[in-house]
Amino acid sequence: MPSEITMPQLSDTMTEGKVVKWHKKEGDKVSAGEEVADVETDKAVMPMEAFESGTLAVIAVQEGQSAPVGAVLGVIASAKENAGEIKKNFKPSGGSPSSAPAPPATGAKTQAAPASSSAPKPQAPQAPTGAPKPQAPQAPTAPPKAGGSTRLSSSQAAPGPAPAPPQKRCDYDVIIIGGGPAGYAAAIRAGQLKKRVLCIEKENLGGTCLNWGCIPTKALLEDGAFVRKIRTEANARGVTVGDVKVDFPKIIARSRGIAEKLSKGIAHLFRKYEVKHEQGTAQLLAAHRVKVNNKEMTAEHIIIAVGARPVELPFAKFDGKQIITSREAMNLPQQPKRIAIIGAGAIGCEFADFYNALGTEVTIVEMLDNLLPNEDQEVSVLLERSFAKRGIKVMTKTKTDKIEKTPGGLKLTLSGANATTIEADVCLVAVGVTGNVENLAAPEAKLELFKNRVKVDHKYRTNLENVWAVGDCVSIHFDSDSSMAGYRHPDLAHVAHHEAVKLVDTLASFHEADHETIDYRFIPGCTYTHPQVASMGMTERKAREAGHEIRVGKFPFSASGRALAAGESEGFVKLIFDKKYGELLGAHMIGENVTELLAELVLAKKLEATEDEIIEAMHPHPTMSEAIMEAAGVADNRAIHL
Numbered sequence: 001m002p003s004e005i006t007m008p009q010l011s012d013t014m015t016e017g018k019v020v021k022w023h024k025k026e027g028d029k030v031s032a033g034e035e036v037a038d039v040e041t042d043k044a045v046m047p048m049e050a051f052e053s054g055t056l057a058v059i060a061v062q063e064g065q066s067a068p069v070g071a072v073l074g075v076i077a078s079a080k081e082n083a084g085e086i087k088k089n090f091k092p093s094g095g096s097p098s099s100a101p102a103p104p105a106t107g108a109k110t111q112a113a114p115a116s117s118s119a120p121k122p123q124a125p126q127a128p129t130g131a132p133k134p135q136a137p138q139a140p141t142a143p144p145k146a147g148g149s150t151r152l153s154s155s156q157a158a159p160g161p162a163p164a165p166p167q168k169r170c171d172y173d174v175i176i177i178g179g180g181p182a183g184y185a186a187a188i189r190a191g192q193l194k195k196r197v198l199c200i201e202k203e204n205l206g207g208t209c210l211n212w213g214c215i216p217t218k219a220l221l222e223d224g225a226f227v228r229k230i231r232t233e234a235n236a237r238g239v240t241v242g243d244v245k246v247d248f249p250k251i252i253a254r255s256r257g258i259a260e261k262l263s264k265g266i267a268h269l270f271r272k273y274e275v276k277h278e279q280g281t282a283q284l285l286a287a288h289r290v291k292v293n294n295k296e297m298t299a300e301h302i303i304i305a306v307g308a309r310p311v312e313l314p315f316a317k318f319d320g321k322q323i324i325t326s327r328e329a330m331n332l333p334q335q336p337k338r339i340a341i342i343g344a345g346a347i348g349c350e351f352a353d354f355y356n357a358l359g360t361e362v363t364i365v366e367m368l369d370n371l372l373p374n375e376d377q378e379v380s381v382l383l384e385r386s387f388a389k390r391g392i393k394v395m396t397k398t399k400t401d402k403i404e405k406t407p408g409g410l411k412l413t414l415s416g417a418n419a420t421t422i423e424a425d426v427c428l429v430a431v432g433v434t435g436n437v438e439n440l441a442a443p444e445a446k447l448e449l450f451k452n453r454v455k456v457d458h459k460y461r462t463n464l465e466n467v468w469a470v471g472d473c474v475s476i477h478f479d480s481d482s483s484m485a486g487y488r489h490p491d492l493a494h495v496a497h498h499e500a501v502k503l504v505d506t507l508a509s510f511h512e513a514d515h516e517t518i519d520y521r522f523i524p525g526c527t528y529t530h531p532q533v534a535s536m537g538m539t540e541r542k543a544r545e546a547g548h549e550i551r552v553g554k555f556p557f558s559a560s561g562r563a564l565a566a567g568e569s570e571g572f573v574k575l576i577f578d579k580k581y582g583e584l585l586g587a588h589m590i591g592e593n594v595t596e597l598l599a600e601l602v603l604a605k606k607l608e609a610t611e612d613e614i615i616e617a618m619h620p621h622p623t624m625s626e627a628i629m630e631a632a633g634v635a636d637n638r639a640i641h642l
């Protein structure tokens with residue numbers, strides 16, 4: 001099949017580029033990896049390298065001409081093809097970017113991704129004869145340079161798995177079931193390592209995170225915050241605005257558009273790294289065997305990454321209109337006047353924040369003592385106060401017993417601290433998720449589950465040979481003597497991503513010892529309410545319960561010049577250190593943009609930074625990040641601004 005050379009996207013802002021030089025002319029031989037053209041962007045001139053060997057059959061965009069990102073610049077005929085025929089039949093696309101995927105920025109050297117890039121043709125499916133043994137240890141393959149300029153075609157892939165006799169070779173090195181942050185990250189990483197990869201996804205690439213989770217909700221929250229700021233702060237900042245009207249469908253449409261764009265970006269990355277993608281619902285038949293769209297396929301390794309979905313309350317079935325999940329809540333046809341939200345974890349709180357900002361009457365009901373019950377209590381209490389100030393009805397220590405449909409909408413019967421009934425037009429149930437494991441495996445495969453998730457050990461091994469699982473679908477079980485015994489996999493996109501990459505790196509190198517397990521004791525978590533919440537590690541209570549002698553440093557944003565200037569003085573940074581060596585045990589923050597501050601503390605923890613080192617690291621002024629340095633200073637009685 002001929003392969004196309006397309007205009008790469010080399011920065012976020014790049015929409016088109018100019019071909020300044022062709023190093024080849026039509027009819028010239030081209031080798032994979034050879035520079036074929038120079039492209040000028042608004043920032044630099046970049047060489048573009050061919051992914052495939054063959055003959056340059058068509059130059060579609062001449063030197064000096066510009067073309068939009070994704071437009072076909074040229075076509076390479078493979079050795080078996082007739083370059084003249086390809087040239088004769090070539091129809092210029094008109095450079096229409098509309099037919100081109102919208103790749104995310106990669107900062108790559110080139111993105112000359114052939115749209116028809118050539119993953120190897122799978123051999124006819126064969127049942128593996130006997131359970132294949134794990135591959136022999138191999139030197140890890142160096143990943144290609146960013147941009148794929150060193151990409152080898154699959155036939156050149158080296159050093160690949162120990163070559164098996166052809167008749168026994170599986171169709172793929174890796175089949176991944178699910179294309180969310182776990183599945184697509186695993187697929188891209190395996191593609192980078194020159195593995196023959198197939199990713200099977202039944203809906204949209206990007207999974208929950210890109211399509212129905214992290215990203216679309218953040219778009220909504222940004223818009224909500226924008227509306228709130230105009231309504232509540234414009235006047236105080238000397239800006240007079242008239243009546244602020246909200247175009248709800250437009251807000252929803254912007255969020256959906258971003259999700260769609262990102263999903264296309266994953267498809268682009270799959271092409272770039274030669275990951276094969278099949279749309280369909282996969283079923284695991286046995287170790288090494290998967291069925292999709294009535295076809296059976298084999299792989300050396302199978303990675304299950306099927307994610308999770310919202311849990312239903314036993315007395316209130318989801319109907320998609322009034323009793324809804326987060327999926328419908330981010331895609332309602334019109335803004336509800338009243339919304340009841342059951343569950344005050346991150347998802348419940350974020351929707352409470354969004355709908356309140358737009359003017360919907362919001363009641364949030366939580367059975368446990370606080371909003372965001374897993375956060376440090378001081379953080380939760382401040383969020384509760386902030387929500388209440390803005391008119392969100394917060395009902396903690398309150399259980400929902402019944403939801404009835406009435407002519408006017410819904411009636412919720414509550415018990416506990418707020419034993420009452422409330423009315424709403426819609427009710428979002430956000431009380432947790434359950435793994436997508438129904439029909440995932442044929443009964444004879446005997447895949448072991450635990451509480452509706454795939455049971456894995458600390459290396460993501462299931463009970464079946466060479467079948468692995470990562471992401472939200474797993475229940476992870478550590479050895480009882482492990483420092484992580486009792487910790488669980490938190491349902492977060494970055495956790496899914498890291499598990500997947502770690503697993504693939506381990507499979508590719510088989511130097512398992514080189515790959516330390518993710519430290520589940522220090523997983524960062526963020527909630528994008530206003531104020532935002534960000535944390536990592538032990539809460540103050542947990543640190544004390546674990547027997548640590550601790551020092552706590554808390555620095556309020558009301559003492560931060562940057563926060564005051566931004567009009568965002570609500571909140572604080574609270575750091576927990578072990579007294580003995582100043583080891584960072586936990587970080588808990590609430591305030592404007594604290595989700596962006598958390599990465600500093602994640603890195604500090606990774607590098608085993610102590611209290612002293614955080615204090616002594618020069619933080620730029622004026623920034624919100626100074627509050628971290630000052631909080632560490634408070635713990636050590638040497639904060640300057642408090």
Ligand SMILES: Cc1cc2nc3c(=O)[nH]c(=O)nc-3n(C[C@H](O)[C@H](O)[C@H](O)COP(=O)(O)OP(=O)(O)OC[C@H]3O[C@@H](n4cnc5c(N)ncnc54)[C@H](O)[C@@H]3O)c2cc1C
Pocket residue numbers: 177178179180181182183200201202203204206207208209210212213214215217280281282283305306307308326327347436440470471472473491492493494495496526
């Ligand atoms: C409203 C909301 C907001 C969120 N916000 C955040 C946030 O801000 N930050 C954060 O870190 N996390 C957030 N999350 C959680 C995050 O989305 C998940 O942790 C993450 O998507 C998990 O990735 P995954 O790959 O394990 O599963 P998923 O993203 O769920 O992907 C699994 C994929 O597998 C597919 N699949 C299932 N079964 C099959 C099958 N048999 N065959 C083929 N395909 C199959 C599904 O269609 C799906 O696309 C949010 C979640 C929700 C619902």
